[in-house]
Amino acid sequence: MNLQQLKINKEIHVLARAVIIDQGMILLSRAKQFTPEFFVLPGGHIEHGESARQALQRELLEESGFEFQVKRFVGCLECSFDMQNICHSHEYNLIFEAESFTVRAMHSLPSAIKLEWLSFEKLPEINLQPKSLKDCLKEWLKRMA
Numbered sequence: 666m667n668l669q670q671l672k673i674n675k676e677i678h679v680l681a682r683a684v685i686i687d688q689g690m691i692l693l694s695r696a697k698q699f700t701p702e703f704f705v706l707p708g709g710h711i712e713h714g715e716s717a718r719q720a721l722q723r724e725l726l727e728e729s730g731f732e733f734q735v736k737r738f739v740g741c742l743e744c745s746f747d748m749q750n751i752c753h754s755h756e757y758n759l760i761f762e763a764e765s766f767t768v769r770a771m772h773s774l775p776s777a778i779k780l781e782w783l784s785f786e787k788l789p790e791i792n793l794q795p796k797s798l799k800d801c802l803k804e805w806l807k808r809m810a
Contacts (some may be wrong), residue, residue: 678756680809681721682708683763703792
C-alpha cells in the first residue's frame, strides 16, 4: 500500500502503545505496507467502550500472539501529520510500559509477525513515527532505568 492510495481522515485517532524493553533492545512494529516504511511502538486504536489498557492488551495479543502485562503509564504524545494522503492527520498516543516473559525469551520473532527487536543504538538510524517520539523515548528510557 502506498501513502498516496489512502484518503485523509480528518478525525482524531486515539491509540494505546507500549514501550517494551529487554536487554538493551526495544520492541517495535515495522509498517511494511507503506512507502517509505517506518517503525512505531506496538499497539493500536482504542475501540469504543475499551480502556487504554484493555486496548493495548488486545492489540499486543493480536500483533504478537503473546499475553502482555501492561504496567505503568509513561506519557501521552500528540501528533499532527503534515504529510498528505495518510489514514488520519491527528492522533494521541497513550503510552504504557509493558512486558511479556514469553516475548522476552524470544528475541527472534517469527517472520510473519511485523514486530522486531532493535538495539537502542539503531534508534537514530530508523524512521520512527511520530518523529517526536525519538526525543520522548530518550527521556522515558532514562526514567524507566
